[in-house]
Each structure stands twice: as structure tokens, then as C-alpha cells.
Amino acid sequence: MTTTADPHTTGGKMLSPVLAGAPRPMRGDAARNRARVLDAARAAFSEDGADVQMEQIARRAGVGVGTLYRNFPTKQALIAELAQRWIDERVEIADEALAMPDPAGAFGWFVRRTAEDMASDAGLCHLFSDLPDNGCPIESILGERTERLLARARDAGAIRDDLSVSDFQAILGGLSAAIARTEKWELFAEMLITGLRAPAPCP
Amino acid sequence: MTTTADPHTTGGKMLSPVLAGAPRPMRGDAARNRARVLDAARAAFSEDGADVQMEQIARRAGVGVGTLYRNFPTKQALIAELAQRWIDERVEIADEALAMPDPAGAFGWFVRRTAEDMASDAGLCHLFSDLPDNGCPIESILGERTERLLARARDAGAIRDDLSVSDFQAILGGLSAAIARTEKWELFAEMLITGLRAPAPCP
DNA sequence: TTTGAAGTGGAAGTCGAATTCCGCTTCCGG
């Protein structure tokens, strides 16, 4: 969670001598509530899909809808925040993979790890597809990692060379859909890794 | 389209001497309208996803919403009918595959063909996932075909032997999700066929 | 401890989309 704007982070007149900068931190209990809401939302979405009602999320978090809306002006915004977290997590995983010496192994590891994470939050990640996929900079930072991951694997001859980043992302989308139906993520990951291998490896 | 109940197919007192049986066929123009609606719905859904409004479908079909609702009492029902057609089509394809002499080839052909069909109606088939997947008999008739298709391929050593029907169906679900993002169905089909091959084929 | 800004809950408002209703129109058997 780095980029998304928090409420109360802007505006409001300065009351202390400090001229500019940090615009007064969120009140302690409020921050706690915000976190609770986020957790509740994550759980609710991944259990019941995108159609959970805001009120249910609020109840689950033990707050009123008003509080929910104070923190996230819109259902969309709430989902976006969740998506943001998922993506940040993904970037970290990708970096870990990039730090591995063996390109092919790193690629496989990344796929397996992603499948595993999806299995523990299938509904959730499945839900991000509805987000405005306008070229937001957040996506691109992950795209850039993915790009490098693929390039390395490709150069090492571990994957077919007609696989673009967007193809790969589409495939991950498919993966999450498949995992949402049965949680056999290991099978699916294996299948992907094998299926993406360069064709005709054993003539 | 065989199982789903048509409106006007039941009830109503007999007016002709014929005692029981065919309860008076639908009026000619009405049948025409029903067909138009179905076509419009198919097009609308596959272009704009599940969130098209009933009124748009009606307009597209050149009828009023009233007419639409006369034929399909519910949006859900309309979608179900579409799903039914898709499944019937799928059963036919599966039967064609089962008639082929080479099990491995048949399996590959079925996967490719399905991917291709999905590509031409991505939104549509993607939408069926929302349907109540209660063990309706319709599903099971397709499941039975799939079962045989898989069994044949498995016996021929063309696919890994830990692949259940439901796994395979989950995979097809993933396939449709992936295709909905980019229409590279050939790539995806190839990937699947390769990925599902029995492991360690070239020691 | 006081004080008022920040935060809270949840009832009420809004709004978009599904569904119903009904007077009018179109088929079609006799």
C-alpha cells in the first residue's frame, strides 16, 4: 500500500506552527477502524464474490456504513484499495523471483506461488478484472517486473518465445478463474509451466 | 434446445376435438419474435457482458420489454436458455470428437474447437459461470461426454491420468476467462493440450 | 478537565434496472 491516497491526508488548515507537510495524522481509533474495514472487505469479497453489500462488510467489520464510507467514498474505491494491496504483494513476489539465479526455476516458482496465493483468495483476485484497466501506473510497475521475468525465462529457453506479457497476464486471469472453481492450484500451475515450455523440446 | 420449457407449452383448455397432447402451438409471429429476442440477447451479452439491460436487448430485437418478458419471465431465465443452447452445441461437438478414431487427436480437436467457439462468443460463455451450477441434468449429459472423451485420451496415454472431469471443466472455465481478455485462442489451446500431456514424456 | 474537532452509526434518500400491467393491435379458425 503505497500509492493510493488516504482520506484526511490532504486539505484542512494548519493549526500547529509547523508550516506545511504532514497534515495531521488520522486519529488512532479511526486508523484501527479503517484497517478492520479493509480486512472485513477482503474476507467478505473472497467468500461471497463482488456482490457483497456494503452493509454486510460494515457489519462484519463491526462498524456502521457511515464509517465505511468515510474511509472509502465508493465501493469501487474499496475494491481498488484491495487490488492495490494485491498488486503490491505481487510486485514483491516478482522481485523475489528476479533475485533468483536460475531464470527457468524463478519463472516456475513465480507461477506456482501466484497460483497458491490465488487459491487462498480466489474470489478476491478474480474480482479485480472488473477494475478500470486504464493504463494506471500501478499495473505498469508490475508489468515491468513480469516483462523481465518472462524475458529471462525466454532467453534461457525455458518458455516459448511467442508469449507476450499481455498474453501471460490473460493466462493468469484464466488461472484465477480456474482456481475459483476448484482449488487444485498445484495441478493448474504444473499444467501452465509445462504448457508454456518451448514447443518440441524432445525430437 | 430440448429440455427447457417454452411458455404456452402447457395449460389452457383444449378447444379442438383433439383430447390431449400438443397444447396449441405458438402463434407464428410470436415464435418469430422469440427467436429474434434470443438472437439479440446472444449478441448483446457477448458484446457488452452480463450487465446489458433488458430494455436494450428488447430494443435490439425490435420488440418491447413486455414481449421479452412474455417469453422469458426473468433475465436469469433468458441467460439460462442461452446457456442451454451453448451446452447442446457442446454436446454435439463432443459427439463428433467421440466419433473420431484417434483418441489423442480427438481430444486435441475438441479443445481447439472449444477455444475457437469461445473466442467467437467470449463474453457469452464467460457469463454462464454465474448460473446456478446445481447438478442440473443438462450439465451431466455434457459431463458424461466429457468423461468418455477424457477416458479415451487417458487410456491412449495422451493426457496425465490425474485429470478429473471437474478439473477439466474448471480449466475450460479458465480458458474462457483468458480468451475474454485476448483472443489468442490458438495459443491458449496449444498451451492446454501440451500442458495436459502426461508428465515426463521424454526421459 | 475541558473543549471542539474528528469520528461514528444507522435511518432515510436516491437512483438505476428489473418486472408488472393493461389498453391496443394482430393473427387465424370458422
Added chain:
DNA sequence: CCGGAAGCGGAATTCGACTTCCACTTCAAA
């Protein structure tokens, strides 16, 4: 060609979310 059952259109209603509002409570700085 007539009568009336079957079908039609589309305005009006219903319904179920999301979102707003505001009197009341809680925190924390002085």
C-alpha cells in the same frame, strides 16, 4: 370477413443496492 384469443409496447411500479446526512459520541491537545 368476424370475433376473440393471443400477443404487443412501453409507461409505471417495485425493489434492492449504494450513498448521504446529521445528531450524537469519542479522542486527545492544552
